[in-house]
Each structure stands twice: as C-alpha cells, then as structure tokens.
Amino acid sequence: MxxxxxxxxxxxxxxxxxxxxxxxxxxxxxxxxxxxxxxxxxxxxxxxxxxxxxxxxxxxxxxxxxxxxxxxxxxxxxxxxxxxxxxxxxxxxxxxxxxxxxERSGLKQDKTALMDAISDISHQLKTPVTSMVIMADLLSGPNLTEEKRREFTRNISVQLERIEWLVSSLLKLSKIDAGSIQFKQEPVSLQELIATSLEPLAIPMEIKEQELNVSGEESASFSGDLNWTSEALINILKNCVEHTPSGGVITIKAAENPLYSEIVIQDTGSGIPKEDLPYIFQRFYKGRQASEDSVGIGLALAHKIITSQQGSIDVRSEPGEGTIFRIAFYKRVV
Structure with a gap:
C-alpha cells in the first residue's frame, strides 16, 4: 500500500x-x-x-x-x-x-475460413449434382436406348463415388481442424506403412503398366498413427500415379537417422509448374495440369495429417522431369 x-x-x-x-x-x-x-x-x-x-x-x-x-x-x-x-x-x-x-480476430478468421469452405464445398458439389439431375431426367425418357441408359447409370455411379469421397475427405479435414482426432503415438514401420498405402493403388498402376521401385531400411520407423498416415500417403501416391504416364516409374525410398525418419516418393510424370508449387497443399487448389475429376483436396488432407504428427512435407518438381515428395517425421526430444 x-x-x-x-x-x-x-x-x-x-x-x-x-x-x-x-x-x-x-x-x-x-x-x-x-x-x-x-x-x-x-x-x-x-x-x-x-x-x-x-x-x-x-x-x-x-x-x-x-x-x-x-x-x-x-x-x-x-x-x-x-x-x-x-x-x-x-x-x-x-x-x-x-x-x-x-480472440475476436481469431473468430473473425475462423468465420471467414468457414464461409470460404462452405463456398468451396457448394462449388465442388454443384457440378456433379447438376450432372446427376440431368442424367436422371434423361433416364426417365421412354425413347432412351439401353446403351445410353447403361452409360448414364455408370456416370451417375461415378459422380456418387466422387461426392462420397469428397464429403468423407472434408469430414476428416474438419475433424483434424477441430482437434477432435487424437493421433496414436505408436511405433510404425515405414515398410509396413508403404505396403499398406500401395494396396489400393495396385490395380491403377497395373492398368497403366507403371514400374514401382521400393527400397530403404527395413528397420526404419517413426512414432505415429499407421491408419491416418497411410491415408496421407495414399493421397500422395494417387497424385503420382495420376500424373505419371503409362510405362512410367514411381520410386519410394525409406530411411531413418537420429533426427528424423523420411519417405521420399519420386515419379517420372509431367511435373508441376513452378507457379503452382507454393499452392498445391491448399484446399481446393487445382493446378494447370490437374485432371477434370480433381477437386484439389487430397494433397491438402495429406499435408494436414502429416503436420499434425510433428512431420513435414515438401515437394520439388520441374515440368517434364517428374516430381519428388519428401516426408519427414521428426524424433521427439525427451
């Protein structure tokens, strides 16, 4: 006093x-x-x-x-x-x-991000929904040939699968953003992770006759969540498969050192233009060479999963010379 x-x-x-x-x-x-x-x-x-x-x-x-x-x-x-x-x-x-x-600034940013996300989602859903409505109307036509009926039915099925994947990915992203997902911290073998991630892509790679080379230390591992990390790796590998031509090569290397464990994925695809590189991990970003079916969310989900586990991911690419993704999971300091 x-x-x-x-x-x-x-x-x-x-x-x-x-x-x-x-x-x-x-x-x-x-x-x-x-x-x-x-x-x-x-x-x-x-x-x-x-x-x-x-x-x-x-x-x-x-x-x-x-x-x-x-x-x-x-x-x-x-x-x-x-x-x-x-x-x-x-x-x-x-x-x-x-x-x-x-807090007010953070709430304002969250509100803006939510509005942008809703706008992006509605934009992504509008095209397939409109397409399905048109094809459904055509299917009810009495003069439609059986061949066209099968074609429209197949297209509707493809669009429904696309919407299902989009909604599922968005829900996963939303859960990660909200912090409602607790990633496991268990020893994960990099070889097991790579093998699990390659299973869903075996048929697409076989159809395109792509060569796969996997090498690295069998003992290499990191502490994380196998299922979620596999989800991230599948999206990255799917991107490589889609942008690598028939007969191309995809190489995967696993390694570990005292600081981090890493996975390097390299393809011989068309590469990514320099102006697109800073944005490929942004949600709904579609590069100049993206396919028509791409919605620009796979790499964003992969980036979010990896960085949420004290990891990092970067990419190097040159048009016509392929792309290299480097994923690193850093050791925890005790």
Whole structure:
C-alpha cells in the first residue's frame, strides 16, 4: 500500500497537518487548544474527502473504459507506468482487452475460413449434382436406348463415388481442424506403412503398366498413427500415379537417422509448374495440369495429417522431369 503514490501523498498531507497542529499547540496559549484540535480534525477530514473524491473519479474513469470495451472498443489503451493498485488494475484491463482483441480476430478468421469452405464445398458439389439431375431426367425418357441408359447409370455411379469421397475427405479435414482426432503415438514401420498405402493403388498402376521401385531400411520407423498416415500417403501416391504416364516409374525410398525418419516418393510424370508449387497443399487448389475429376483436396488432407504428427512435407518438381515428395517425421526430444 505504501508503494501507492496517492496513499503516500495522503499520508504526507495528514502528517504535515498534524505536525503543524503540534507546533501551533506549543506556540499558542493553552486556551487555544480546542480550536487547534477542531482545525486539525476539519483539515484531516477535508484531506480524506478530497482523496476519496479523487479515487472515485479515477474509478469512474476506469468504469467508463470498461463500458467502452464491453461495447466493442477493443482498441482502447488504458495502460500507464505509475505505481499503485489503480495502475495495476489499468494494466490488467489492458491485458484482458488484448486477449479479447486476439480472440475476436481469431473468430473473425475462423468465420471467414468457414464461409470460404462452405463456398468451396457448394462449388465442388454443384457440378456433379447438376450432372446427376440431368442424367436422371434423361433416364426417365421412354425413347432412351439401353446403351445410353447403361452409360448414364455408370456416370451417375461415378459422380456418387466422387461426392462420397469428397464429403468423407472434408469430414476428416474438419475433424483434424477441430482437434477432435487424437493421433496414436505408436511405433510404425515405414515398410509396413508403404505396403499398406500401395494396396489400393495396385490395380491403377497395373492398368497403366507403371514400374514401382521400393527400397530403404527395413528397420526404419517413426512414432505415429499407421491408419491416418497411410491415408496421407495414399493421397500422395494417387497424385503420382495420376500424373505419371503409362510405362512410367514411381520410386519410394525409406530411411531413418537420429533426427528424423523420411519417405521420399519420386515419379517420372509431367511435373508441376513452378507457379503452382507454393499452392498445391491448399484446399481446393487445382493446378494447370490437374485432371477434370480433381477437386484439389487430397494433397491438402495429406499435408494436414502429416503436420499434425510433428512431420513435414515438401515437394520439388520441374515440368517434364517428374516430381519428388519428401516426408519427414521428426524424433521427439525427451
């Protein structure tokens, strides 16, 4: 309390008044003592009232600040560098205001991201849904040939599978963004991870007669979630298979060192234009060489899964010379 400048000033004033009263008591006749006591009391009461009024004015000012902040004026700066509880209170109010400003900015960004996501989703769903509505109308036509009927039915089935994959991927991304997924921290063999990820792509690679080369340390492993990491690797490998021509080569290497475990995936495909490289992990981004069926979400999901497990992924590519994806899972420091 003594560190408070206002309290020190009040004590100084009261002490000075008391000291003057003592001096006058010795200098003036004995009969003047009642008047000295009365004057001392009045002066002390006046000093306390002035101090209390001043304190209430300061508190009223702070109340005004709080009302302005609650009304949305979070840019208000009430800090000061004086000592005392009022200055401490001002600084605490400023800290709370800064926290509110950060939360408000974060909520605004989340709202913008949600609006963008809804817009992107509606855009991605609009095309296949419209296509299916048209084909469904055509299927009801009495003069439709059996060949066309089978073609339209097959197209509707393809579009439904595309929508199912899109919705499933978006749900996975949303769960990761919301932090509702707890990734396991278990030893995962890189060879097992690669083998699991290649299973769904065996037929597409066989159809395109692509050559697959897998090499690396059999003992290489990392601490993570096998199923989710396999999901990420499938999306990356699927991208390589789609952009590598028939007869092309896909090479996968696994390695481990004291700092990290890594998987390097290289293809002999068409490559990625330099202007597209910074954006290929963004949601719904479609490069200039993307296929018509691409929705631009597979690599974004892969990036999110890997980085959520203390990993990193980068890409190097040259048009006409293929693409190299490098995935690294860093060791935890104990």
């Amino acid at each position: 003594i560190r408070n400048r206002e309290v020190r000033l009040l004590l100084l004033v009261m002490g000075s008044i008391s000291l003057l009263a003592v001096v006058f008591a010795f200098l003036l006749p004995a009969g003047a003592a009642p008047f000295i006591v009365l004057a001392l009391a009045l002066l002390l009461i006046s000093a306390v009232l002035v101090f209390t009024y001043w304190r209430y004015q300061k508190l009223e000012t702070l109340s005004g600040y709080v009302r302005r902040i609650s009304a949305g004026d979070i840019s208000l700066d009430v800090r000061d560098n004086e000592e005392g509880e009022l200055s401490i209170l001002k600084n605490e109010i400023y800290k709370v205001t800064s926290m509110l400003a950060e």
